[in-house]
Amino acid sequence: xxxxxxxxxxxxxxxxxxxxxxxxxxxxxxxxxxxxxxxxxxxxxxxxxxxxxxxxxxxxxxxxxxxxxxxxxxxxxxxxxxxxxxxxxxxxxxxxxxxxxxxxxxxxxxxxxxxxxxxxxxxxxxxxxxxxxxxxxxxxxxxxxxxxxxxxxxxxxxxxxxxxxxxxxxxxxxxxxxxxxxxxxxxxxxxxxxxxxxxxxxxxxxxxxxxxxxxxxxxxxxxxxxxxxxxxxxxxxxxxxxxxxxxxxxxxxxxxxxxxxxxxxxxxxxxxxxxxxxxxxxxxxxxxxxxxxxxxxxxxxxxxxxxxxxxxxxxxxxxxxxxxxxxxxxxxxxxxxxxxxxxxxxxxxxxxxxxxxxxxxxxxxxxxxxxxxxxxxxxxxxxxxxxxxxxxxxxxxxxxxxxxxxxxxxxxxxxxxxxxxxxxxxxxxxxxxxxxxxxxxxxxxxxxxxxxxxxxxxxxxxxxxxxxxxxxxxxxxxxxxxxxxxxxxxxxxxxxxxxxxxxxxxxxxxxxxxxxxxxxxxxxxxxxxxxxxxxxxxxxxxxxxxxxxxxxxxxxxxxxxxxxxxxxxxxxxxxxxxxxxxxxxxxxxxxxxxxxxxxxxxxxxxxxxxxxxxxxxxxxxxxxxxxxxxxxxxxxxx
Numbered sequence: 001x002x003x004x005x006x007x008x009x010x011x012x013x014x015x016x017x018x019x020x021x022x023x024x025x026x027x028x029x030x031x032x033x034x035x036x037x038x039x040x041x042x043x044x045x046x047x048x049x050x051x052x053x054x055x056x057x058x059x060x061x062x063x064x065x066x067x068x069x070x071x072x073x074x075x076x077x078x079x080x081x082x083x084x085x086x087x088x089x090x091x092x093x094x095x096x097x098x099x100x101x102x103x104x105x106x107x108x109x110x111x112x113x114x115x116x117x118x119x120x121x122x123x124x125x126x127x128x129x130x131x132x133x134x135x136x137x138x139x140x141x142x143x144x145x146x147x148x149x150x151x152x153x154x155x156x157x158x159x160x161x162x163x164x165x166x167x168x169x170x171x172x173x174x175x176x177x178x179x180x181x182x183x184x185x186x187x188x189x190x191x192x193x194x195x196x197x198x199x200x201x202x203x204x205x206x207x208x209x210x211x212x213x214x215x216x217x218x219x220x221x222x223x224x225x226x227x228x229x230x231x232x233x234x235x236x237x238x239x240x241x242x243x244x245x246x247x248x249x250x251x252x253x254x255x256x257x258x259x260x261x262x263x264x265x266x267x268x269x270x271x272x273x274x275x276x277x278x279x280x281x282x283x284x285x286x287x288x289x290x291x292x293x294x295x296x297x298x299x300x301x302x303x304x305x306x307x308x309x310x311x312x313x314x315x316x317x318x319x320x321x322x323x324x325x326x327x328x329x330x331x332x333x334x335x336x337x338x339x340x341x342x343x344x345x346x347x348x349x350x351x352x353x354x355x356x357x358x359x360x361x362x363x364x365x366x367x368x369x370x371x372x373x374x375x376x377x378x379x380x381x382x383x384x385x386x387x388x389x390x391x392x393x394x395x396x397x398x399x400x401x402x403x404x405x406x407x408x409x410x411x412x413x414x415x416x417x418x419x420x421x422x423x424x425x426x427x428x429x430x431x432x433x434x435x436x437x438x439x440x441x442x443x444x445x446x447x448x449x450x451x452x453x454x455x456x457x458x459x460x461x462x463x464x465x466x467x468x469x470x471x472x473x474x475x476x477x478x479x480x481x482x483x484x485x486x487x488x489x490x491x492x493x494x495x496x497x498x499x500x501x502x503x504x505x506x507x508x509x510x511x512x513x514x515x516x517x518x519x520x521x522x523x524x525x526x527x528x529x530x531x532x533x534x535x536x537x538x539x540x541x542x543x544x545x546x547x548x549x550x551x552x553x554x555x556x557x558x559x560x561x562x563x564x565x566x567x568x569x570x571x572x573x574x575x576x577x578x579x580x581x582x583x584x585x586x587x588x589x590x591x592x593x594x595x596x597x598x599x600x601x602x603x604x605x606x607x608x609x610x611x612x613x614x615x616x617x618x619x620x621x622x623x624x625x626x627x628x629x630x631x632x633x634x635x636x637x638x
Contacts, residue, residue, distance in 0.1 A: 003089050004077050007125040011072030018069055026064045027071060028057030030105055030112035030138075038141035045137055047101060049130040050111055051164055052123065059105055059114040071121045081118070088122045098123060101132040108140065108151050109167060146171065161189045165198055166219050173223060180226040200231035204246075207239060211246040213588040221246075247584045284345060284506060286310075286320045287338035289331060291350040293324050298468035303349040303372070305469050306498025313503040317510060331356035339364050345509060347502070348372065351622050357381045368514060370505075370528075373623060374417045374593055379525045384501065385418065387531030388466060389425040389592070391494030391539045393567040394556045395479045396429025398492050399461045400437045401549050402481060403430075408437055409454035409462035414445040414616050415606045416623040420595040425567045426463055427601040433552070441604025445616035455482060467493035470540055478540070492553065493540040500535040501528075529589060532561045568592065573600045596625040 018025040055071070058064050066075050075081045092098045102116025111133070113120055123131050139155070140148055150171050157174035158164070160183075168174060178185060181197060189197075204222050212221055229245060237245070286307075294301040304322060311320045321341065323334040331353050338346055339360075344367060348357050351373035361369045361380035374385040399408050408430055412419050423441060430437040440457055442450035444465065454462055460482050467477045478493025505528065508514065530536040541553055559565035571583035574597045581587070596606060609630055612620050621630060 001077060001086055004082060004086050007072050011068035011074045014068040014070050014072060025068060027067050027069055029061045029064055030057060030059050030107060040139040040141045043137045043139060045135040047134050050133045052128055052131055055111045055120055057112040058117060059112050063117050067121060071124045073121055085118050088118055092122055101134055104133045104135050106135050106137045109154060163194055165201055168219055177223050200234055207242045208246055211243055213586050215588045215590060284318045284510060285342045286318055286345040286506060287343035288320060288322045289334050289346060289348045290322060290324045291353055300349060302469040302496060303498050306502050309499025310502035310506055314506055318506050332359060335360045339367055374527060376525060382526040384528040386496050386536045387529060388494055388537055389421040390531045390560045391537050392422040393425040393429040394539055394553050395463055395492050395494055396426035397433045397556060398549055398553055399479060400430035400434035402491060403434060403461050405460045406434060406436045406438060407459040408439045409459035410439050410441050411450045411464045412443050414620050415625055416619060417593045417625060420606060421592045423602060424599045427599050428567060431601050439602045441602050443607055445613055446607045446611050455486060467495040467540060470495050490542045491545060492542060495538060495540060497536050497538050504534060533563055575600050
């Protein structure tokens with residue numbers, strides 16, 4: 001009974017977490033998942049030890065309300081359900097364990113329980129890795145849809161290997177794994193083959209726990225490893241040697257993290273290319289919804305310049321139109337107007353428009369909706385931003401090389417996702433060229449004149465806000481050296497190349513890549529977080545920059561663009577003395593975006609919400625690094 005109560009607490013916790021995320025708090029139901037999708041047939045697979053993490057739902061809706069999404073119980077202990085759960089738990093702990101196999105349906109690689117929900121619940125509570133099950137596979141009808149193509153590739157892999165151990169998100173990976181493991185394409189694995197591969201993968205995963213980011217895709221990582229080593233070699237490796245081999249491949253394994261930051265064209269079959277030729281549009285109407293007019297906002301002006309640049313680049317293939325929100329015309333009105341005008345793609349250029357975008361996604365499912373923001377957990381709306389920290393790293397290296405005092409200043413905007421990464425990247429770049437450099441941090445969302453405050457401190461170089469657009473004169477934007485008479489000498493200026501982003505993404509939509517990118521991210525929300533490799537982030541270098549420093553900056557830019565240099569792949573110590581990286585681990589994109597700490601070269605803090613100026617509080621509530629900890633905004637009593 002104590003175990004039931006503990007399991008129920010876990011279930012209630014998961015239930016509340018799912019409600020906060022706006023998703024169903026119960027296991028998925030197979031009937032609802034399949035819906036009206038065509039089915040090619042059913043196939044009895046026999047008895048298997050199924051991975052518990054693949055069991056995600058029930059066959060019918062009858063019992064699902066008794067469980068949370070992780071199959072923890074939700075009903076009271078004194079119910080018939082509770083007593084049966086307790087009885088199974090007793091059998092598991094005292095009578096040799098739960099031995100009776102359950103029965104599951106398998107669909108697209110996931111399992112839905114037909115008989116044995118409570119057995120699954122008990123064993124999941126005790127973290128059992130597998131459960132014996134009789135499996136009936138439901139085969140979806142063939143189509144060129146990426147998810148179906150991938151599943152058919154898996155079924156062929158399964159026919160030969162009889163393994164559910166691996167799960168890839170990209171087409172071609174099962175064939176590649178078969179080849180790298182040394183099997184002929186048509187070879188049928190025997191029991192020894194299966195055991196050998198499973199043991200190797202289990203050992204690899206254990207060794208990788210301390211060598212790879214927490215959210216790394218271990219399937220992709222293992223594939224990268226066996227592309228260099230063999231599992232026979234693994235047998236002779238000590239644990240230290242295996243860990244060292246994973247560390248040595250860290251740069252290659254970086255591509256295995258869950259979130260892709262640079263999209264790549266997907267290889268398409270002849271049938272798919274013929275389909276694209278017939279059904280893909282040869283022209284797009286793209287709408288840009290702005291919260292302010294370009295005259296009111298440098299941010300909007302930069303996006304407007306990007307819109308016009310993309311239209312020029314895709315002359316004849318894309319027509320764009322801007323819609324500005326006004327007191328008379330809300331964001332919902334403007335989006336509806338854009339749809340009526342024939343918009344097939346809508347870009348909303350400020351994060352605060354996310355609510356209108358979510359409504360639009362539900363109202364106009366045929367329209368592709370995007371919002372310029374990051375880490376918004378809404379699959380119906382794609383978000384986009386850029387890795388500006390890459391340019392900040394270079395400007396930091398320039399600052400470290402150019403400073404005479406070692407005292408650098410940095411003006412940050414607001415403590416929102418991605419901003420601490422820019423601060424830390426700047427500081428790490430400065431430390432790379434000047435180990436004694438210190439960075440004094442001020443926030444424009446906290447004080448009205450941070451520039452004057454920094455100059456009063458005696459810093460000789462200041463990194464100010466990013467250049468809104470490359471055509472804008474630098475003035476006090478970007479990186480400047482302070483002259484003896486308190487003037488500014490421009491050195492460099494990071495900027496967001498929105499024209500490059502919009503042009504690239506619109507080209508991908510025209511080429512039919514939108515659906516492919518959606519599938520690569522599974523059911524999760526898609527966030528385009530592109531950087532220098534895509535040309536979305538860049539850096540203006542002053543003509544007055546010394547030749548040696550210019551050469552260094554261009555070299556760093558080349559290495560960042562080629563993804564052979566990672567700003568955070570180095571030893572990093574936080575302000576409190578914690579070693580956040582020993583120089584061998586890789587940060588995932590989420591870890592970089594969600595940074596809420598500062599490195600030890602920075603003097604200053606991430607300001608609490610109470611210090612944020614009223615004009616900046618709304619964006620911090622929406623995208624602040626501590627947004628989930630903020631109390632709900634109190635509305636005035638009417």
